[in-house]
Amino acid sequence: MKRLLLILSLALPLFVTAQNYIVDLNTVKAKIQPTMWGLFFEDINRGADGGMYAELVKNRSFDFPDAFMGWKTVPSRQSYGRNEVFQIINNAAVNPNNPKYLQVTAERPENVLLQNEGFGGVTVKKGLEYKVSLLVRLHVEGLKVKVEIVNSKGSVVGSEILRGALDDKNGARDDGRVSERTSIGRVSSEGARHGWKILESTITPSDTTVNGKLVLRFEGTGKLDIDRISLMPTDTWKGAAKNMRADLVQKLADIKPGFMRFPGGCIVEGDDLTTRYQWKKTIGPLEERKLISNQWKDGGASGRAMPDYYQSYGLGFMEYFQLCADMKCEPMPILNCGLSCQFGAGEVVAADQMDEYVQDALDLIEFANGPAATGWGKKRAELGHPEPFNMKLLGIGNENWGPQYVERLELFTKAIKSRYPSIQLITSTGYTPNPQFKYMDSVLRKMKVDIIDEHYYQTPNWFLMNAGKYDNYDRKGPKIFIGEYACHSIRIGNSGNKNTMLCALAEAAWMTGLERNADIVTMAAYAPLFAHVKDWQWTPNLIWFDNKSSYATPSYYVQQMYAMNKGTDVVPMTLNGESIAGQDSVWASAVVDKVKRELIVKLVNPSGTAKVKSIAGLKGGKASLTVLKGKPDEVNSIEMPELVKPVTAAVTLKGKELKVDLAPHSFTVVRLKI
Structure with a gap:
């Protein structure tokens, strides 16, 4: 040529x-590599609950520490007699993953109702069907449940009376089965055994409302238990990944990503080890997915505290794997390595007590790749995906560093490589180029790890000046994964950072250096991915949204232009x-x-x-x-x-x-x- x-x-x-x-x-x-340009997902800035997860009801199972957070009651919380009508029952001994439910007792016909505020208001579209469902258990018949959607002025724009189980004096069916036509998932066999059933219907609003409410109105007298209240739009993403907000997922798919890293991020580590992300608790029926506090609820770099920020795990590992399959990109899960966030409690699991953590990694590989005849492969098949996901990449720890990380990484590496030698392990270097990267880089290279994960949040000038950063890297050592990066218009952690055109151009300039050195840098992802325009802890972000619409930033288009023009050589x-x-x-x-x-x-x-x-x-x-x-x-x-x-x-x-x-x-x- x-x-x-x-x-x-x-x-x-x-x-x-x-x-x-x-x-x-x-x-x-x-x-x-096909994985060159990809996505980083974390439930920050309402990225999952109140964002990509399309559920419109906040605290739908009353499992928040304040069980009525997000709810208003009539009688009100301050009025006499309220506790005689509404009682929170803590049944943790029966189901520790879904411990609380609400018991409603109406001894005389009166105005008894629950009102949910949603995530900054309940937003519905005129003419679109919404699936409404809840779990109920009947004690004394006579109550009817009327579900209403009201607008910001309190006017009803849609309503439906839910019947089903309330008309069945025997509670659950004799065979223990329940309807599968529900947005809240199946009732587990344990739930059915204890008499829980599903009430469900659809509501089609007569008008569009942005700052509305969901109202459950109890008519008549009687006594019943309720749980798992759900309002789900029907225009969700139509792929295998269910119950995801379509406009947000479509923006991800339109990038044509080579991979998606999930579930984070700092939430992998947790404030302490009790709030670390545990993938096994995020699969299966929703009532088996244990709600935990979100790492970002107390604020973050910007200090925007959100006391109502919890992880319901409506989006869990199964949904993330399915979404990767929908987008035809490689799944890249990240697991806790026995360390909590080293900015916070900095808890460390003793090296001789790491078996559970290492076993979680081995079980995840079997869940993702094992035949249906294996234990965890069977679990995946039961959840609707008999074919393996063919996972090739697995991250051990997030932004962890120091000798304590290296000691635990060695345990993971030995166990995984002995059984699954083809799995490529992604290893952490901490959160900042100096001095952490320098120390970790030398140690990880001596260990001959597969992939080193580096993170960069810097100003435009830094990105422009460092486009040649990888020109002289050792070509015989580990590959590099730029697991998180973004240009910050002012400085890292400043709440005034904006997704400006200049920041996008600085990122584009830096990416020419990543592309030029694709023999070393084999993967890269902008971070964070999503942010709600009113509920955020970190800026800048790739995609911003409110309850009705979303928009892409200039940085998004840079990512898309690179991914769609990736080339082969x-x-x-x-x-x-x-x-x-x-x-x-x-x-x-x-x-x-x-x-x-x-x-x-x-x-x-x-x-x-x-x-x-x-x-x-x-x-x-x-x-x-x-x-x-x-x-x-x-x-x-x-x-x-x-x-x-x-x-x-x-x-x-x-x-x-x-x-x-x-x-x-x-x-x-x-x-x-x-």
Whole structure:
């Protein structure tokens, strides 16, 4: 093949001559892994409950420490007689994972109701069906349950009387089975044995409301127990992963990710080991998934405390695996390594008591990959996925460091590699480049680990100046996973950080260096992923949303443009024999897609100067240009979700040269047939 000359003519004084960018198609620097660009998911900023998990009822099982958090009652909590009508029953001895339920006793017809505030209000759409369901157990018949959706003014926009089990004097059916047509999942055999049944119906609102409420109105007299109250929209994601908010998941799928790392993040560690993430407690019927406190409820870097932030595990490991299958990307679970958050309690499990933690890892591999004849493979099959998920990547610990981490990592490595040698283990280096990374990097390289996980939250200038960071890394050592990174407009942890266009361009420039070194950096993910515009603890984030809509940030489009233009092979792109990493305020990289037979060039111009480039030495044909541009401080928003958005145009090359404008403050992707 002939060399292609990419000629960039700069808008500089006339005595400065044009300089040639040279792309060498004859030399392959690195193979690009299918996992190169991916996703990082954590339940932070309402990412799961109140976000991607479509459930509209907060504290649906009364299992919060304050059992009535999110609920208002009539009679009210302050009024005389309220406790005679509503009582929280703690039945932890029977079901420690779902210990509480509500008992309602109405001895005389009166105004008795429950009202749920949802997550910042219950939002419903006119004409869309919503599935309403709850578990009930009848003691004294006579009560009817009327479910209403009311708007912010208190007017009813939809209602339905739930019957079913209330009309059945025997409680649960004799055979112990229950309906499976429910948004809250099946009742476990244990629940059915104790007389619990499902009431369910649908409500179609007559009007759209944003700040509404869900009301359960009890009519007549009688006594019953209720639990697992659910209001679920029917326009959820239609893949195997159920009960997920469609617009948020679609934005993930539209990136075309190579992998998804889950479930975090700091929630893997927990404030202490009692609140660590335990994957086995997140699968199966919902009443078997034990609610725990969210790591981020007390605030975070921004200090925005959210006392009602708990993890219901409506989204658990099964849903995450299924979502990865839906998006055709590699699952990458991260497990606790026997350490809680080292910023918090910093609890450490004694090395001779690590068997449970190591066994959890071995069981997870069997759950993900084992045949249905194995114990955990059978469990996966019973949950609806008889085929293995073919998991290849497993993370041990999150942002852990020091000798205590190394000691526990050795236990995991020995046990996993002896039984599953093909599983690639991702190892932690802590949370900051210095001094943690330096120490951990040296130790992990001596251990000959598979993959080292590095995290970077830095300012625009840092990302621009460090685009060549991996140019001189040891090619014989472990691979690098950039497990978390994001450009912070002010500084890490500042609540004023914004997802500006300049931050996105700095990330795009840095990513040219990751792409150029794809033989070392085999995976990378922006973090965090989601944030509710009113309920967040950390900024910036890739996707923002409210209860009705969502929008992508400029950083999102950078991630998407890289992932959708990944290519198969890195080829050299140089200026005067050097990689292009800031010369004349331009950052660039080039790859080839051998399947589509295309050259893909990425050019970042964060400066305020327009430039003109020419790609010469071509034979003519079709090309496309995708350009993301905007003012440095511009941001997208709920009100203006597409203020900054990439635009693609087709170009027909006539002759041997293609000229393209490189706009100020822009990221440009050029695809050329070769």
